């Protein structure tokens with residue numbers, strides 16, 4: 001029997017499923033507000049720890065004014081789990097290994113649990129990447145800033161000021177973004193009172209998909225396959241003719257340029273300048289070709305550059321392997337998942353929508 005296609009609200013587009021004080025995505029204006037402040041303001045110099053404090057404000061009674069020491073201690077605490085990173089686990093793609101290590105953390109709904117979960121992808125990702133390269137993990141240094149410690153745990157040497165600033169800007173930029181798919185997944189699980197670890201695992205599961213947080217790895221593959229600016233048009237046109245989507249373009253909400261792409265452009269250029277800037281110039285040529293072709297391909301649907309295009313270039317410049325890009329996204333977005341989970345717990349009922357049955361009735365099925 002052919003499966004009847006449901007004509008339900010497609011992808012829940014336009015459906016309001018939560019009221020939040022955390023962030024607003026204004027798709028028409030291309031603006032992102034996080035707790036009353038615009039992303040342009042936050043991305044230019046607010047460290048990730050301060051951003052976590054901003055997101056958590058009002059959702060935990062015992063929130064210290066400066067979260068940096070507590071987050072440093074949380075990194076040191078979760079590092080104990082890295083002992084369970086056996087070769088079989090390390091053979092998986094990084095997001096699967098990180099997800100498995102995160103699943104070892106106890107559930108709970110207090111600040112200590114939330115900070116351990118914020119620390120988890122930051123500590124586990126460098127350990128997994130190093131294990132895959134045959135290198136021993138580097139233990140966290142709780143006295144360092146979060147971004148500086150992540151890069152030190154990844155490379156084994158202190159990071160440059162530009163690299164730390166670039167990663168800090170990235171983590172802040174992706175920390176929260178309205179009711180995106182992974183945040184919605186985290187809120188649904190939080191609404192069942194399963195605990196913050198379960199909510200974070202739901203978020204990570206949703207983030208892993210190529211239509212959400214899995215896009216930046218394929219952006220690098222696309223750039224590598226194109227190879228030179230003069231090949232861009234032919235490559236893109238052939239991909240669209242095969243009905244493929246261009247990774248790093250299009251968004252459910254933004255109908256203009258994704259402001260997060262702009263926030264990342266400065267750090268990308270600063271980091272690329274040290275290497276001559278050729279990679280960024282090439283990527284910008286590919287971006288322009290893609291925008292021109294997408295406009296002609298879908299004149300009625302604005303398809304602009306999204307955050308993932310510049311994420312790919314930034315994380316490549318910071319020497320994260322493309323296979324780990326989704327995990328780096330999780331390092332930032334986990335802060336939003338935790339705040340949304342606590343907001344859901346504070347006031348929300350169990351999330352339990354309805355479906356409309358469009359299958360056969362018992363008489364017809366017999």
Ligand code: ACO
Pocket residue numbers: 011210211212213215244245246247248249250251252253298301303306307308
């Ligand atoms: N390349 C080519 N065509 C596209 C693209 C793209 N990147 N994005 C959308 N389209 C086309 C679709 O094929 C569709 O065409 P059709 O009507 O002929 O079938 C039309 O535009 C509308 O697309 P939808 O699927 O309705 O858009 P939706 O809002 O569901 O999807 C999404 C948004 C998933 C981001 C989409 O634009 C996409 O797949 N982009 C590529 C993946 C990507 O970059 N993801 C990261 C998003 S940012 C983030 O999650 C952090």
